[in-house]
Amino acid sequence: MRTGLCGELGVDDVGTKVRLCGWVARRREHGEHLAFVDLRDRSGIVQCVVDGSVELRNEYVVAVSGVVRRRPEGMENPSLLTGEVEIGDCTVEVLAAAEPPPFHVEDRTDVDEAVRLRHRYVDLRRPRMQANLRLRAAVVSAIRRAMEREEFCEVETPLLWSPTPEGAREFAVPSRLHRGDFYVLPQSPQIAKQLLMVGGFDRYYQIARCLRDEDLRADRQFEFTQLDMEASFVTQDDVLGFVSEAVLDAAQCATGERPPPIERMTWAEALDRYGTDKPDLRIETELVDLGEAFGSTEVRALSAPSVKGLRIPGGGGTSRAGLDALGERARALGAKGLAWFRVAESDGATTLDSPLARVLSDAERDALVRVSAAAPGDLVLAVADDHRTACTVLGQLRVELGARPVGEGPHRYVWVVEFPLFETVSADGHPVPAHHPFTMPHPEDIDRMETDPLSVRSQAYDLVLNGWELGSGSVRIHRADIQARVFKALGISDEDAEARFGFLTGAFRFGAPPHAGFAFGIDRLVAVLAGEESIREVIAFPKTQSGADPLTGAPKPLPASSLAELGIRIVGG
RNA sequence: GGACCUGUGGUGCAGCUAGGAGUGCACGCCGGCCUGUCAAGCCGGAGGUCGCGGGUUCAAAUCCCGUCAGGUCCGCCA
Numbered sequence: 239m240r241t242g243l244c245g246e247l248g249v250d251d252v253g254t255k256v257r258l259c260g261w262v263a264r265r266r267e268h269g270e271h272l273a274f275v276d277l278r279d280r281s282g283i284v285q286c287v288v289d290g291s292v293e294l295r296n297e298y299v300v301a302v303s304g305v306v307r308r309r310p311e312g313m314e315n316p317s318l319l320t321g322e323v324e325i326g327d328c329t330v331e332v333l334a335a336a337e338p339p340p341f342h343v344e345d346r347t348d349v350d351e352a353v354r355l356r357h358r359y360v361d362l363r364r365p366r367m368q369a370n371l372r373l374r375a376a377v378v379s380a381i382r383r384a385m386e387r388e389e390f391c392e393v394e395t396p397l398l399w400s401p402t403p404e405g406a407r408e409f410a411v412p413s414r415l416h417r418g419d420f421y422v423l424p425q426s427p428q429i430a431k432q433l434l435m436v437g438g439f440d441r442y443y444q445i446a447r448c449l450r451d452e453d454l455r456a457d458r459q460f461e462f463t464q465l466d467m468e469a470s471f472v473t474q475d476d477v478l479g480f481v482s483e484a485v486l487d488a489a490q491c492a493t494g495e496r497p498p499p500i501e502r503m504t505w506a507e508a509l510d511r512y513g514t515d516k517p518d519l520r521i522e523t524e525l526v527d528l529g530e531a532f533g534s535t536e537v538r539a540l541s542a543p544s545v546k547g548l549r550i551p552g553g554g555g556t557s558r559a560g561l562d563a564l565g566e567r568a569r570a571l572g573a574k575g576l577a578w579f580r581v582a583e584s585d586g587a588t589t590l591d592s593p594l595a596r597v598l599s600d601a602e603r604d605a606l607v608r609v610s611a612a613a614p615g616d617l618v619l620a621v622a623d624d625h626r627t628a629c630t631v632l633g634q635l636r637v638e639l640g641a642r643p644v645g646e647g648p649h650r651y652v653w654v655v656e657f658p659l660f661e662t663v664s665a666d667g668h669p670v671p672a673h674h675p676f677t678m679p680h681p682e683d684i685d686r687m688e689t690d691p692l693s694v695r696s697q698a699y700d701l702v703l704n705g706w707e708l709g710s711g712s713v714r715i716h717r718a719d720i721q722a723r724v725f726k727a728l729g730i731s732d733e734d735a736e737a738r739f740g741f742l743t744g745a746f747r748f749g750a751p752p753h754a755g756f757a758f759g760i761d762r763l764v765a766v767l768a769g770e771e772s773i774r775e776v777i778a779f780p781k782t783q784s785g786a787d788p789l790t791g792a793p794k795p796l797p798a799s800s801l802a803e804l805g806i807r808i809v810g811g
Numbered sequence: 812g813g814a815c816c817u818g819u820g821g822u823g824c825a826g827c828u829a830g831g832a833g834u835g836c837a838c839g840c841c842g843g844c845c846u847g848u849c850a851a852g853c854c855g856g857a858g859g860u861c862g863c864g865g866g867u868u869c870a871a872a873u874c875c876c877g878u879c880a881g882g883u884c885c886g887c888c889a
Contacts, residue, residue, distance in 0.1 A: 264849075272846040285849070296839085315849055338840060341822050344850085347838090349822065352881050405889035425889085452888045570885090661889090674889045772882095783882065 240301070245282020247320050251306040256325065258284065259333070261363065262298045263343065275330070277302055278343070280368055283318060286325040297336040297343065297360075304328035351774075356788040358779055370776045373492055374764045378445055380491040381465050381760070384484040390443040390467060395430035397423055397447070402738055405674070406450040409460075417805040423449040426757060428674065429742050431468040432714060435753040436745045440470035445760070454783045456772040457706065457762055464709065468755030474697050474713050477754045478502075478653055481701065481711070485763065489649060492767040500701075502653040509626070513546070513633015515657070518705030519650035521640035523549055525632050528620055531605035537597050539577055542622035548632040549610045550639055553617030554580045564619065564635065573621045573631040579606065583614035637705060644704060645769020652702050656680065659687075659696035660727075668729030673698040675728055676742075678713040678720070678754075687727050701758055703766050709758025716750040718743070 240259040247256070260279035267273040273290040276283050277300070286302045294300065304325040315321035340357050341349040345366045354361040361367055385392075398411060398421040408422035424430070426448045434442045446466040454460065465484065469477065482500050490496040508517050511524045528545040535541060550556075556564075561578050568576035580591040588607055590598070598606070610618045619635060621628045659679050660669030669691045671677065679687060680695035687694050697713035715721045721743065725735045735743060761773040774780035781787055801807065 264851095266848045266851045267845085268848070268851085269845045272848085274848050274851085276849075287847085290846080310847070313847060313849090318849075321849090338821070342839075342850095346850090347822070350818085350881070353822080355881095402889095407887080428889095450888060453886085455888090456883070458888070671889055677889095782880085784880080786880095788881090 243281035244277050244279045244284040245319055247284050247306055247323055247325075249308060249322050252308050252323060254306045255303070256306055257301060257303045258286075258325065259301045260299070261336075261343070262294050262296050262300060264296065265294055275300075275302070275328075277325075278363070282320065282365075284320040284323070284325060285315070285318070286328045286330075288328045288330055292330050294330065294332070295336065295338070297339050298332055299334040299336065301331045301333055302328050303331075352782070352788055355780070355782065358789050362778065367775070370764070370768045370770065371778060373768050374760070374776050376491050377488040377764050377767065378760060380488045381484045382445070384487045385443045385465075385467065385480075388441065388480055388483070390441040390469070390480075391439055392444055393434055393439060393442050394444065395424070395427040395434075395446065399424045399430070400741075402429070404738065406452055409449050409451050412804040412806055414804055425450050426464065427466050428676075428757075429739070431466060431755060432676065432742060432753065433745055435468055435470045435714075436748065436750050440751065440753075441467075442469070443467040446757075454781060454785060456774075457765070459761070459773060459777065459780055460785060462773070463760045464757045465760060466755075466757045468753055470751035470753040472752075472754055474655070474699065474754060477711060477713075477756050478655075478699065481709075481756045481758065482653075485651065485701065485708075485758070488763065489651075489767060492764075493649075497649055497651060500651040500653055502655055504656040505654055505658065505695075506656070508652075508654050509629050509633075513629040513631070513636060514705075515654055515700060516702045516705055516707045517633075517652060517654075518637060518640075518642075519652055520642060520647045520704055521636060523551065523636060523640065525629060525636070526610050528606065528609060531602050531609055532622070535602060536599075537594060537602075539575060539594060540620065540622045542624070542628070544625040544628045545620060545622040546628040546632050547606070547610045547618055547620045548636055549612050550617040550619065551613075552615055553639070554582060554615045556580070556617055567638070568619075568621060568631050568635065571631045571634050572627055573623055575621075576631075577620040577622070579612070579618040579620070581607070581612045581614055581616045581618060588612075588614060643769070644706070644766055644771050647704075649766065650704055654700045654702055656695045657698040657700070658692065659683075659694040659698075659724075660691050663692070666729065669727060671728060672696065673710060673712050675724055675730070675739075676712075676714045676721070677724075678715050679724070684720070684723075687723055691727055697754070699756075701756075703763065706762050706766060708762055709756060711754065711756030713752075713754040716746060716752050718746060721746070 241256045244258055244260055258277055260277045263276040263278035263283055265273055265275045267290055270290045273288045275286045275288045275294060277286050286304060302325060304327050306323050307326045309322060309324050339360045340353055341347055343360060343363045345364055401408060401420065401422045406425045408425060411421040411423060413419045413421060427444060427446050431442055444466045446464050447461055448464055449461045451460065467480065486497055505515055508515055513525050526547045528547040532540040532545045565576040577594055578592055582589045582591060590603055606618065612618050619632060621631050657672050659672060659677060661672040662670050664670050673696060678697045680697055683694040698710065700710045701708045715724060761776055764776040765773045768776055770776060779789065
């Protein structure tokens with residue numbers, strides 16, 4: 239039907255007869271004898287010189303036959319990749335007429351997202367969306383090649399799975415053949431892939447769709463895509479190596495440049511230096527420990543187990559109103575208060591402007607300036623609290639004050655390792671797993687599981703890119719005795735464990751190999767690589783924040799007959 | 812469940828603080844002119860329940876209350 243693509247034509251093709259198919263991107267009519275038609279297909283745009291009497295409208299689908307020729311002297315268009323040539327002697331065949339589109343098919347049109355989603359098929363024609371989805375395809379392809387190079391075997395796992403009342407809210411699917419019973423859509427193939435390890439598929443991977451019925455965000459959709467992988471007879475280092483290769487390959491194919499090897503830091507170090515478990519390493523400033531400056535201070539506002547500081551370069555000009563707002567933000571984040579110091583210079587000496595300046599000793603003042611490395615013109619913020627709060631509050635302010643567009647600057651990948659095994663202690667006195675209950679404790683800490691559970695590190699790890707959590711994984715427990723100790727620590731009784739995870743623990747009795755794995759969000763990786771702030775821009779048909787699809791109208795009521803067949807009656811509402 | 816931002820011809824915006832006739836701008840659309848344009852140009856024209864409902868007022872796009880939709884965030888996401 240066609241001889242080639244619009245965007246690939248150049249001076250080398252001059253003299254070639256071509257037939258091109260695409261959409262009318264724009265036309266410039268000069269009466270009945272001359273019209274310029276910009277023809278667009280997935281590859282780009284080329285100008286066709288057409289007889290002006292042909293009836294064409296924007297977004298008509300046409301086939302243009304003609305001859306590639308060099309444009310007349312001075313008529314080249316350098317802003318077009320094909321701007322040195324044009325298609326002459328054109329005959330045009332209209333393949334499909336089109337109504338005027340609801341918005342211009344151009345990157346620079348900034349249209350309401352609801353309108354874009356309602357007419358997503360038009361939106362997808364825009365070069366930006368074409369580029370995003372093609373980048374996504376290239377990334378997935380690179381990941382598959384990397385996994386296959388390491389001899390991982392792709393295995394599909396069920397979408398209709400069994401409810402496991404733990405973790406994220408699940409989407410329920412009613413069973414017609416078993417009235418009153420339900421399947422759920424998998425939050426992830428976690429348990430299935432561990433069963434595959436017991437089944438002897440010692441290197442498994444899958445580009446897997448995962449579904450979670452939780453509220454949507456810029457980086458969260460109901461359904462998202464993960465590289466899901468698991469391997470037997472491997473260490474944590476092996477897993478980090480496999481995933482690093484896949485991610486760096488994907489980044490290289492997306493950007494043309496291979497990022498440097500991914501650095502590692504422990505969870506404790508990430509908290510201490512960046513106040514978060516997903517540090518954005520593009521932001522230069524780090525938290526500092528002001529314990530040395532205020533360890534034995536008389537100032538009550540700075541007396542606490544931990545005093546952390548954050549230098550804001552050039553922030554010394556912040557107004558009182560601005561500082562009040564920062565203080566309010568810090569309290570909203572859980573701090574009791576926020577101390578601030580505007581650093582200035584007077585007669586060659588460094589001075590501090592702060593409500594606390596009067597009550598600080600000279601030694602404290604000097605130490606504050608020295609430890610924070612503050613220079614005149616800077617602002618230093620400080621939070622005194624327990625270690626976790628002091629770090630996380632300043633870590634959040636660090637991101638909010640230094641925030642940069644996600645695609646800007648270098649891509650800074652980092653492995654965060656040695657996560658704590660347990661997050662917190664819940665209301666019933668039992669610790670809450672930080673990752674999931676099959677995570678292997680750190681061998682050095684396992685003996686503290688019963689005495690000091692919150693101090694136990696795990697063999698769990700996250701991959702972080704520019705402040706986005708891409709994914710997480712862990713070495714899994716394959717020994718029944720260790721699993722029993724973890725369940726016990728979590729307050730899960732034997733009967734409970736049997737009811738919830740019986741099919742997994744049961745499988746482990748028949749010879750479970752040591753195994754470890756990982757899963758990371760492909761939507762998020764592609765979004766960052768594409769420079770997009772929202773994963774909706776790298777998904778063909780995303781849902782809105784309220785979980786609706788403006789194109790299809792989903793979700794919708796089912797006919798009463800369908801509900802009856804499923805044995806479902808709608809109540810309330 | 813909560814906080815904040817947005818909603819005005821097909822699209823993007825201005826108008827709202829300080830109420831006075833649907834007023835304006837750009838693009839698109841329709842018609843006309845035009846043989847080298849490229850975000851073509853020139854002339855003319857059509858197109859609106861100001862998201863929806865209620866209230867205040869002589870008078871509401873504008874002020875107040877509610878509600879819906881879209882977005883950002885908190886909660887939530889083992």
